[in-house]
Structures are given as C-alpha cells and as structure tokens.
Amino acid sequence: MSTAAPAGDWRRLDPRTVLVSALVVAGVVAGAAVPVTLGLTRWSSRPAAVLQMSAGAALVIGAAAGVDRVRWHRTRYRVGEERVDLHTGLLVVKRRSLARERIRTVDLTAHPLLRVLGLVTVRIGTGEQGGDSTLELDPVTRAEGERLRRLLLERASTVPPGFHREGELAVLDPRWIRYAPVSFVAPMLGGAAAGAVLQISDWVGAQGEVIAWVADRFRDTALLWTIVTLVLAALIAGVVGAFGLWTEMWWNYRLEREPGGTLRVRRGLFTSRSISVEEARLRGVDLVEPLGVRLLGAARLDAITTGLAKDHEARDADHNTLLPVAPRERADSVAADVLRETATPTAAPLVRHPSAARGRRLRRSLAASVGPVLVLAVLGTLFTPVLLWIALGCAVVSVPLAVALALDAYRGLGHALSGRYLVTRSGTVRRSTAALERAGVIGWTVRQSVFQRRAGLLTVTATTAAGGGAYTVYDADAAEGLTFAAEAVPGLLEPFLERTAHPGR
Amino acid sequence: MSTGEGTIRLRPPRNTLDRRAVGWWRTQWLLAAAVPVVPLAVLGALIEAARFWLLLPAAVLAAAGTAAAVLLPVWWFRTHRWEITEDAVYVRTGFFRQEWRIAPMSRIQTVDTVRGPLEQLFGLSTVTVTTASAKGAVRIEGLDHEVAADLARQLTRITRDTPGDAT
Numbered sequence: 001m002s003t004a005a006p007a008g009d010w011r012r013l014d015p016r017t018v019l020v021s022a023l024v025v026a027g028v029v030a031g032a033a034v035p036v037t038l039g040l041t042r043w044s045s046r047p048a049a050v051l052q053m054s055a056g057a058a059l060v061i062g063a064a065a066g067v068d069r070v071r072w073h074r075t076r077y078r079v080g081e082e083r084v085d086l087h088t089g090l091l092v093v094k095r096r097s098l099a100r101e102r103i104r105t106v107d108l109t110a111h112p113l114l115r116v117l118g119l120v121t122v123r124i125g126t127g128e129q130g131g132d133s134t135l136e137l138d139p140v141t142r143a144e145g146e147r148l149r150r151l152l153l154e155r156a157s158t159v160p161p162g163f164h165r166e167g168e169l170a171v172l173d174p175r176w177i178r179y180a181p182v183s184f185v186a187p188m189l190g191g192a193a194a195g196a197v198l199q200i201s202d203w204v205g206a207q208g209e210v211i212a213w214v215a216d217r218f219r220d221t222a223l224l225w226t227i228v229t230l231v232l233a234a235l236i237a238g239v240v241g242a243f244g245l246w247t248e249m250w251w252n253y254r255l256e257r258e259p260g261g262t263l264r265v266r267r268g269l270f271t272s273r274s275i276s277v278e279e280a281r282l283r284g285v286d287l288v289e290p291l292g293v294r295l296l297g298a299a300r301l302d303a304i305t306t307g308l309a310k311d312h313e314a315r316d317a318d319h320n321t322l323l324p325v326a327p328r329e330r331a332d333s334v335a336a337d338v339l340r341e342t343a344t345p346t347a348a349p350l351v352r353h354p355s356a357a358r359g360r361r362l363r364r365s366l367a368a369s370v371g372p373v374l375v376l377a378v379l380g381t382l383f384t385p386v387l388l389w390i391a392l393g394c395a396v397v398s399v400p401l402a403v404a405l406a407l408d409a410y411r412g413l414g415h416a417l418s419g420r421y422l423v424t425r426s427g428t429v430r431r432s433t434a435a436l437e438r439a440g441v442i443g444w445t446v447r448q449s450v451f452q453r454r455a456g457l458l459t460v461t462a463t464t465a466a467g468g469g470a471y472t473v474y475d476a477d478a479a480e481g482l483t484f485a486a487e488a489v490p491g492l493l494e495p496f497l498e499r500t501a502h503p504g505r
Numbered sequence: 506m507s508t509g510e511g512t513i514r515l516r517p518p519r520n521t522l523d524r525r526a527v528g529w530w531r532t533q534w535l536l537a538a539a540v541p542v543v544p545l546a547v548l549g550a551l552i553e554a555a556r557f558w559l560l561l562p563a564a565v566l567a568a569a570g571t572a573a574a575v576l577l578p579v580w581w582f583r584t585h586r587w588e589i590t591e592d593a594v595y596v597r598t599g600f601f602r603q604e605w606r607i608a609p610m611s612r613i614q615t616v617d618t619v620r621g622p623l624e625q626l627f628g629l630s631t632v633t634v635t636t637a638s639a640k641g642a643v644r645i646e647g648l649d650h651e652v653a654a655d656l657a658r659q660l661t662r663i664t665r666d667t668p669g670d671a672t
Contacts, residue, residue, distance in 0.1 A: 464638055478512075492607060500514075
C-alpha cells in the first residue's frame with residue numbers, strides 16, 4: 001500500500017443499505033410466499049401454513065438485514081491523492097486499491113427503491129478485464145455518488161482536436177418508441193409471456209384449467225385460425241412488453257459531453273443509470289442496424305471504447321449504447337458529434353467487395369437452407385410422402401429467403417478509410433458499420449481459405465483493445481484488402497508485403 | 506487506393522519451425538484419433554451382435570486419423586512460419602485456411618512460454634504473445650526449447666525498449 005498518499009478520510013456506505021436489503025429480500029420472500037403457502041395448505045390447515053410461512057419469512061428477512069448490517073459495518077472506502085481504497089468482506093476482509101490515474105469509468109445506477117431513498121450504486125472501473133478491476137460502492141447517497149464521479153473523472157485531460165461541441169449532444173425523442181416493436185425483443189417477450197402464464201398457472205395448480213379454458217374458446221374454430229390467433233395474441237403481448245421495456249430503459253435519455261472530455265449517458269424510468277465514458281478511451285463508434293430497424297431506416301449507436309464494464313450485468317444493460325434506435329440521419333449526426341468530426345465516418349462511401357464475395361454468400365446461405373430440405377426429402381422417399389410435402393414447403397419458404405439474405409449480406413459488405421478512421425460494414429440480420437480509430441489498431445489478422453484463394457479474396461481483421469477486440473473486413477479483394485490494411489496503419493503491414501510485377505500482360 | 510501494377514501479397518515469414526514439430530503434430534493426431542477408435546474397437550471385439558456397426562466407424566475414424574497424421578503435419582510444416590523484426594511479430598499458420606497474424610512490438614503486453622507434456626517429450630515450446638486485444642494473441646507453436654527461450658528474452662527486451670502504452 002502506498003504511503004505517499006496522505007490519508008484521505010475513510011467513509012462508510014449509507015447505513016440505509018440495511019433497509020434496502022431487508023425490503024428487497026422481503027419482496028422476494030413475498031413473491032415466493034404465495035405458492036409456498038398454497039403448497040403447505042396441502043399438508044396443514046390454512047392458518048397454520050400462514051403462520052409457518054410468516055415465521056420463515058421473518059427469519060429470512062432478519063438474516064438478510066443482519067448480514068447486510070455486518071457488511072456495512074466492515075465496508076469502508078477512501079479517495080486518496082493517488083489511490084482509491086475499498087475495504088469490504090463478510091468473513092475475510094478484502095482490500096482493494098485502484099490507482100486514480102487508471103480509473104476510466106464511474107457509473108451510477110439506482111433501482112427504484114434506491115431512487116426513493118435518494119441513493120445510488122457506484123461502480124468505479126479501470127477498464128481492464130477481470131472482476132478485480134472494479135470497485136463497487138453499494139449504496140451511497142446520490143450527492144456522494146455525483147461527488148465521486150466528478151472527483152475521479154475530472155482531470156486535466158488533453159482535449160482531442162476537431163469539431164467541438166460541449167453540453168447536450170442528444171436527448172430522447174419520444175417518437176423513437178415506434179422502433180421498439182420491430183426489435184427482436186418483441187417476439188421473445190411474447191413467447192416469455194405465454195410461458196409465464198403457463199408456469200404461474202402450474203404453480204397454482206390450475207395449468208390444466210387454463211389450457212381447457214383456451215381450448216374451450218376455440219372449440220368451433222379451425223386449427224389454423226386457432227394457431228394464428230394465439231401467435232397474434234403472443235405477438236401483441238410482446239409488442240406491449242417491448243414498449244414497456246423501451247420506456248423503462250430509455251426514458252429521460254440524455255447524451256452529454258462534459259468539460260474535461262467525458263461523454264455521459266443518462267437514462268431510465270424506474271432504474272436510473274448514468275454511464276460516463278472518458279473520451280480518451282473512445283476508439284470509435286459502431287452503427288448497428290438490426291434487420292427490422294434497418295427496414296424502417298433507423299440505427300443504434302454503440303461506443304467502441306476500451307474499458308467499459310464487460311461483466312454479465314453490464315452486457316445485458318446495453319452498457320455501451322450511446323444512442324437508442326433513432327432515424328439513421330440522427331444516428332449519423334450524433335456519431336459525428338461524439339467523434340468530433342464534421343462528417344461522420346459511418347456515412348463515408350465504402351469500397352464494394354468483388355462479386356466473388358456474393359457467390360460465397362449465396363453458396364453458404366443456400367447450403368444452409370437446402371441441407372435440411374434434402375434430409376427431409378430423403379427421409380420422405382424412404383418412409384412417408386408427408387415428409388416430401390413438408391420438404392417442398394420448407395424449400396418454397398427457405399430458398400428465396402436464403403437468396404434474399406445472401407444478396408442483402410453482399411450489398412452490406414464494404415470498407416473504407418475515412419480521415420482518422422477505418423470503416424468496415426457487414427452483416428444482414430444485424431448490420432454493423434464500425435468506424436475504428438486507425439491509431440487504435442493494435443495488430444492485424446489476415447485469413448484466406450483455399451476457396452478464398454481461388455476467388456482472389458481474403459478476410460482482414462483489425463485487432464484493437466476496445467469494444468469487441470476485433471473488427472473484420474470480410475471477403476475483400478486480396479490485393480485491395482492488403483493495401484487497405486497497409487494504408488490504415490502506416491508501417492505495420494508494409495514490411496511484410498511483397499509486390500510482384502504483373503506476370504505477362 | 507489503387508492496387509497499382511501487379512499483385513500484392515503477404516510474403517512468407519523468414520523462419521520455419523523445428524523439424525520435431527512434425528512428429529509432435531503426428532502424435533497429437535494419432536492420440537486424438539485413438540480416443541474414439543480404441544473404445545469402439547474394444548467394444549466391437551467384445552460385443553458380437555453389434556460387431557460390424559462398431560468396427561466400421563472405428564475403421565473409418567482410424568483411416569481418417571492416420572491420413573491426417575501422415576499428411577497434415579507435412580503440409581503444416583511447410584506453411585507454419587514465424588518472424589520477429591524490430592517492430593513486429595509476424596506469424597503464418599494453417600494450410601487449408603491460412604492465417605497471418607501481425608502484432609506490433611509497441612502493443613505487446615505479455616510474452617509467455619508454455620511447454621505441454623507432449624511438447625516436452627519432443628523438446629518443443631510454444632511462445633504466446635498477447636496484446637491488449639482479447640483477439641490479438643499471436644502463438645508460435647513447435648519451437649525448440651532453446652530457440653523459444655531466446656525468443657521470449659529477445660521479445661521482452663524489445664518490448665521494454667519500445668515506447669507505447671499497449672492500447
């Protein structure tokens with residue numbers, strides 16, 4: 001432990017954490033209590049079951065509160081001149097210490113209960129992978145959270161050159177909610193809703209009744225219409241769910257640039273989140289267009305940065321999204337603002353890939369769609385003609401779909417150099433246009449299969465410390481792809497290239 | 506961004522691996538093939554009723570494994586190459602799917618030398634060079650012990666002398 005830093009004062013978490021834990025556990029217990037009590041009534045009388053349940057609940061809640069009280073008692077943190085220290089742990093005392101100069105992110109989140117009490121959870125990260133690089137203060141008061149955020153991120157940073165705009169870069173336009181239902185979330189939520197109905201009715205022991213009730217509704221309806229109606233109902237539930245989820249995630253959304261070179265995203269209806277990204281860590285942006293969203297001419301903007309939290313929770317919460325799905329022009333203009341450019345590289349004209357790349361996509365996509373059809377057809381000829389009809393049906397649907405997706409995937413391919421950035425675009429179900437800062441490229445991987453070699457193609461991957469770790473140009477023309485990589489980062493690839501004069505022409 | 510006259514390609518890295526790598530790869534293939542083949546053959550010898558259906562896949566797998574063990578290492582030995590310059594590590598691997606990896610010295614974070622049990626038997630080492638990218642690691646497999654140790658020392662020296670923050 002460094003002795004150079006004069007001791008800042010040790011602070012404790014907010015004592016109301018005990019209350020929060022007790023309430024959270026109480027909520028969980030209450031949720032579990034209903035089915036458990038119902039289950040207990042099978043063996044004992046109802047009052048007895050309720051009594052047993054209440055005693056159990058009190059025990060669990062008390063234990064949780066007690067454990068959290070001990071945790072609170074044993075947790076202290078200190079922001080020193082050079083280091084931030086956190087001492088915590090229930091049985092074994094864990095001492096963690098981060099060098100302040102290595103801190104890259106300070107994120108504040110507050111679920112509804114914390115918000116009511118005016119508390120926030122603070123996550124302090126260095127941007128390195130692995131759990132040990134994050135300090136979590138759960139919870140402190142909102143004012144203390146803000147103080148820490150400003151204290152730890154504010155430093156004399158060299159502001160990058162270029163187009164400069166401080167303050168608010170984007171706020172939520174409520175009309176963007178129209179893009180919520182076309183995401184892949186809607187059908188998933190619909191399925192989940194149907195599953196939840198069955199599961200809960202099973203707990204209550206009424207699953208059979210629910211199914212019988214539904215069957216009763218459709219007694220006079222043809223099977224096809226029954227299926228169509230049920231799927232529609234699930235989809236509508238999914239759309240409603242998607243609207244709800246979108247509102248919870250993106251309400252109060254604001255993207256700001258703060259003095260000192262920090263980008264800050266704030267959002268959330270019930271759970272409020274504040275995510276700060278140091279611009280010195282920003283290596284580019286990724287314009288993501290999922291298929292449905294793309295058909296409506298919209299796109300989402302993700303940050304490519306080193307050091308955004310990579311743990312499971314952060315992943316789920318779209319931690320690196322700078323802009324929710326919004327009209328394409330808006331996404332482009334926000335990208336330009338974020339990168340301090342006058343024109344965004346994500347809209348730069350791209351080099352098309354050779355038509356051999358289209359052939360590869362068509363072949364692969366057709367193989368994937370024809371394969372199952374062939375299996376069905378073979379089984380059909382061997383066993384029953386019904387399978388032959390199913391095979392025909394599959395072929396009629398999947399082959400044109402496969403061709404359409406392959407052609408779209410080919411149209412999406414492209415790469416270019418645009419100012420300080422290299423741009424690569426690929427994908428059809430999830431098209432991604434990544435603009436990666438050329439100075440952020442920390443290596444190259446070039447791949448070429450036998451088939452690619454024959455077609456004169458190769459795949460070039462720029463590796464980077466940020467974002468997904470690698471950004472790939474698929475199936476570029478062999479010579480052009482190598483020239484692109486050599487130009488993108490001067491001097492790195494050049495010594496390993498070999499230029500041969502054109503043989504005999 | 507014209508391609509100019511003629512074609513551009515990546516030149517092969519200067520150094521080949523150690524000759525013993527061929528034997529090492531062969532042993533790996535044979536062992537990998539033995540894992541399904543031996544149980545199948547033993548069962549086939551014991552269970553008379555299903556003998557044909559057990560010995561047939563065993564024979565097919567054994568043939569495929571032997572073919573791979575004979576041919577692939579020879580091809581791999583021809584294509585697997587490596588090179589260290591003052592500025593970068595450059596490695597080529599793969600036969601059917603060739604892969605060239607380049608990592609600049611200024612971005613190298615760690616240099617590891619690993620010897621698996623089988624590698625030890627053949628007197629070989631693997632040098633792994635990692636960068637800050639999760640997907641940017643460069644591995645040189647099948648180097649002689651001495652060469653690998655020298656290489657690791659040399660890399661450590663060069664990376665120490667090369668300025669850069671590795672991200």
